[in-house]
Structure formats: structure tokens, C-alpha cells
Amino acid sequence: MHVAVIDTALDPLAEVQRYQGAQPHLQGQVGATAIFIGSMRDFNQDQTVVRMELEHYPGMTEHYLQKIAQQALQQWPIADLLILHRVGIIIPNDPIVVVAVWSAHRAAAYAANRFLMEDLKSHAPFWKKETLDNHHSRWVEKNTPA
Amino acid sequence: MHVAVIDTALDPLAEVQRYQGAQPHLQGQVGATAIFIGSMRDFNQDQTVVRMELEHYPGMTEHYLQKIAQQALQQWPIADLLILHRVGIIIPNDPIVVVAVWSAHRAAAYAANRFLMEDLKSHAPFWKKETLDNHHSRWVEKNTPA
């Protein structure tokens, strides 16, 4: 299991592949891999967004991600999981978060993945500040609905 | 939208990345990407499986996958989707299927991905024949539960 906050460019699928390749216990045991990638869109609340700054609470954020990762491992029969989340300055189309879950069967992989994303979006201490095409910037006050 | 039956080695994440990169309409529009990969396990019904042959019904299989892809595009607000499924001879750990769904928000991506996988497993004309470590082979008579 691995969770991390990343302050440089994130290549989600390469990271998933690299992590999986380094886990011998996943080879042959895993029938299901569920991956979710959240990316930055170029619009929000009907306005064009040109850039975004992602802030976090160093220490608490990692601690919180560890906690929900442990919870997922206890709650579902899953073999492993990976959570990576960007911070710092990003532009539209950049990946923000990747959650990958490996399990023998698909139901657990889907369910644990969804749980991790919902909980992360509701509670993990990250904050987005958007810069619009008119140069104004604003804090995102709540996440868009699912 | 692209669906295909593949009779050579499948690198699911590379294919997803390649497909996404070739779709300009996905750039900046997509907040959510849900990917599911089904892989071959090295055991089934308490026996060690060393190899598997995947048969399909050329024509009907592709037609069926097209049909559920269209259904997903109508049923959920999704931007695009990709379904690739292996046929031929595979060994444990080889990917069998990848389903990727792109959408503005995550709920649709998760739901459409799950729908496609469940429907594909229940109805798409593919058949698995396993070879065990005692050299016996057997047709898989039903899919393992989710």
C-alpha cells in the first residue's frame, strides 16, 4: 500500500504500472484492477480556468490518506492500493489524483476505489485556488457534485 | 468511442493513454477517468491454472460490445469510452479486458464503467478454456461472482 502527495508532474498510468510491477504479491493473484484519475478541467461554474494552485496540510493530508487506505484494506478483500495526489500549480488537463485498487474479484476493487475517492474529496485536507482567464483568482468553496 | 477484440499481447494502460492522447475532445473537458482491468489469475476453483484460451464469436462479439458502448453513451453523460478484450492464448497475469470511461464528473465514469464490465461478463460471447498444472483442460462454465 502506498499513498503520497506529489509536488511535481504526475503521470498516473505510468505510476500505477510502476507500482504494480514492483509488487510481486500482485502477480497472478489479481483478477481486477480499478483505477480512477481525476484531472483538471478548463472550466468550472461557467468560467474558464487557466491555472490552479493546490494547497495541502503537510503531515495531516498524508496521515488522512493513510487512514482511509487502512480502512479500505480492512473493509474489502483487496490485495493492494495506491493513492497519489498532486499539489502545487497545475494547468487544465493535468492529473490531480489517481487511486488504484487491486483485488481478486471486481466488486471489491470498484467499491474500495469509489469509497477512497468519495472520502478523499470530502475530508482530505486539500484546497484548490483557481485562476480565471480574466486573471482573477478564487478559492474553490466546494467540490462539484459526483 | 472504440471497442476491439485483440488477438495479440495487450498493454491496457498504454492503450488507454494512446487512445486518450488521440482524442482532442477529451483535453480539458474531462474531470474523471475510470479504468477497469481484468487479468488472468493463476488459480480458479482451488486449482492452479497455467494457461487459458479465450474463444469468441467473430462478428457477434464486436457487434455486442458496440451495442453496450452505445447504450452507455446514451445512459450516462460520458465523453468517451474504450473497450479492449483479449482472445487467444494467455498466461496468468496477462490482461484480459480493459474498459476506460471518460466524463466531466466521476459518478458517470464509475457507473458506466461498472455497467460495461457487468454486461460484458454476462452477455458478450467470449469463452475461457483453462489448462491446469496437471495438463487437463476444462471450459470455464460460469464466471466467478463479482
Add this chain to the structure above:
Amino acid sequence: MTIQVRFFARLREQLGMAETVVSASQAHTVGDVWLYCVGQTYPRHNVLCAINLEYVGFDDPVKDGDEVAFFPPVTGG
């Protein structure tokens, strides 16, 4: 005036044939095609069927030029 018939997977192996042809005058339904090709001894239970690449039932009508397929429950994904 023929119907093309195809068998897949375990069914293909057990019957020892991948395809055959039935005269359209000999079969009005998918069930007729099955009976003509396979006989009554092989149980229809757990056999799926399709006409022209679409799932159908054993009572569905067949016509000249159709491709009829029989196969066991599917196990992809």
C-alpha cells in the same frame, strides 16, 4: 435456400463440428435448426442461441440466409 449454423466453445468440441448447413425448408424456428443438427439427445439446457449476431430464443423464426449460432454460457471479462 440454406441456413448457416455455427457452434462455439464446449458445444463445438462436444458436437465435433464448428459449422454446418441446414436447408431453410427443413427449419422454421431456431429450435428446429437445433433438432435437425443435434438431435434430441443433447440437452438444450444452458445453450444460448443467436440469429445474425443477435441473441434470440429457441422459438424465434429462421429464414433463408440466416446465420444461426449455438453456444454455452459466456465467460469473458
Add this chain to the structure above:
Amino acid sequence: MTIQVRFFARLREQLGMAETVVSASQAHTVGDVWLYCVGQTYPRHNVLCAINLEYVGFDDPVKDGDEVAFFPPVTGG
């Protein structure tokens, strides 16, 4: 005998401070820390708080050496 206090995101910008220190003798609860650092004019509504990296409520007790943090609703993922 101090409590470390941190502010994040919009709150940090609006208050114009990222961190400060409160004497442990001046604060028994998270609410006391808030009042001491921010005063009554800034609404507590929509402010989340944590002690030592764990979510808590404004009524939770604080003690010497704690790190108390205040921040707006989170918007990650």
C-alpha cells in the same frame, strides 16, 4: 507551555497569517484558541479544525504542545 496554531487556504489569506502561537494557559478548548487568535468578528461557520493532524470539534480540549489547525471546507480530488 504553548499551542501552535496554523491556518490554511482562504482562511490563511483572509487572516493574513499562516501560523501563530497561543499560551496553553489561555485556552482550554479549540474554540478558545480560535477566539484568542481570530476574535469574534470572523464567523466560525464553515471552518474546520484539527488537533495534532486529526479532525476535532470546537469544543474539544487542547493542551500544551498541541498543534491546532483551522481551515475551510476541503476541495481536493
